[in-house]
Amino acid sequence: MLIAIDGPAASGKGTLGKRIAGHLGLAHLDTGLLYRAVGAACLAIGKLDDEAASVAAAHALDVSTLDPETLRTGEIGEAASVVAARPEVRAALIDLQRRFAARPEGAVLDGRDIGTVICPDATVKLFVTATPEVRAERRYKELSARDPFASYEAVLADIHKRDARDSNRAAAPLLKADDAVLLDTSALGIEESFAAALAIVERARG
Numbered sequence: 001m002l003i004a005i006d007g008p009a010a011s012g013k014g015t016l017g018k019r020i021a022g023h024l025g026l027a028h029l030d031t032g033l034l035y036r037a038v039g040a041a042c043l044a045i046g047k048l049d050d051e052a053a054s055v056a057a058a059h060a061l062d063v064s065t066l067d068p069e070t071l072r073t074g075e076i077g078e079a080a081s082v083v084a085a086r087p088e089v090r091a092a093l094i095d096l097q098r099r100f101a102a103r104p105e106g107a108v109l110d111g112r113d114i115g116t117v118i119c120p121d122a123t124v125k126l127f128v129t130a131t132p133e134v135r136a137e138r139r140y141k142e143l144s145a146r147d148p149f150a151s152y153e154a155v156l157a158d159i160h161k162r163d164a165r166d167s168n169r170a171a172a173p174l175l176k177a178d179d180a181v182l183l184d185t186s187a188l189g190i191e192e193s194f195a196a197a198l199a200i201v202e203r204a205r206g
């Protein structure tokens with residue numbers, strides 16, 4: 001069973017992807033980490049504005065070295081969203097994602113273009129969202145546990161900026177696939193969201 005989960009930043013798609021994959025015994029790929037790794041590689045050499053450098057970083061990506069802990073910072077998220085707007089960077093990462101999705105038992109992938117571009121034939125597609133304020137509150141809670149100087153206003157501004165860039169770019173913009181089921185988790189906790197997502201998956205399974 002192939003499950004595609006898309007949605008804006010901090011909507012909870014990664015949390016749901018991981019839970020659903022664990023529940024069904026499937027592998028899970030957080031595709032945002034791929035773009036984050038490319039953004040981080042460009043930041044490390046001071047070449048975020050250099051399109052050719054970002055394309056080279058995408059081609060050189062070694063998935064076995066991805067470290068979610070170091071990649072999940074606000075600065076790297078912003079850099080990821082800059083490089084992700086470049087069509088050649090996206091093209092360089094397509095095969096890798098499709099190979100992951102082609103496992104015989106299926107898989108769970110989350111990102112921005114999984115249901116629209118990477119896995120248009122997924123068994124079930126979820127578009128997970130929540131209001132920007134709710135998403136900022138969740139991300140702020142997560143960050144402030146590690147950083148006493150984290151600011152809710154800065155997180156909200158980052159979310160608005162990334163939403164706008166991801167939705168308005170020409171290459172594979174953040175979009176709900178026509179056949180995706182919308183899951184708004186603004187008023188749902190993690191367990192309630194998981195139960196709602198699982199019900200959608202089970203329904204699609206028949």
Ligand SMILES: Nc1ncnc2c1ncn2[C@@H]1O[C@H](COP(=O)(O)OP(=O)(O)OP(=O)(O)O)[C@@H](O)[C@H]1O
Pocket residue numbers: 007008009010011012013014015016032138139142185188189190191193
């Ligand atoms: N329904 C929910 N209720 C409360 N908190 C939630 C809910 N879903 C996720 N969270 C929390 O919100 C934060 C963001 O969730 P998560 O990382 O899953 O989002 P994401 O959409 O994958 O983010 P990103 O786009 O940055 O990869 C995490 O701290 C997570 O624990």
Ligand SMILES: Nc1ccn([C@@H]2O[C@H](COP(=O)(O)O)[C@@H](O)[C@H]2O)c(=O)n1
Pocket residue numbers: 009010031032033035036077080081082084085110111112113114162166
């Ligand atoms: N399929 C995807 C996944 C991610 N992106 C871009 O990467 C940025 C970081 O992603 P997170 O899920 O870790 O927040 C995101 O803002 C997108 O620009 C993408 O384009 N396609």
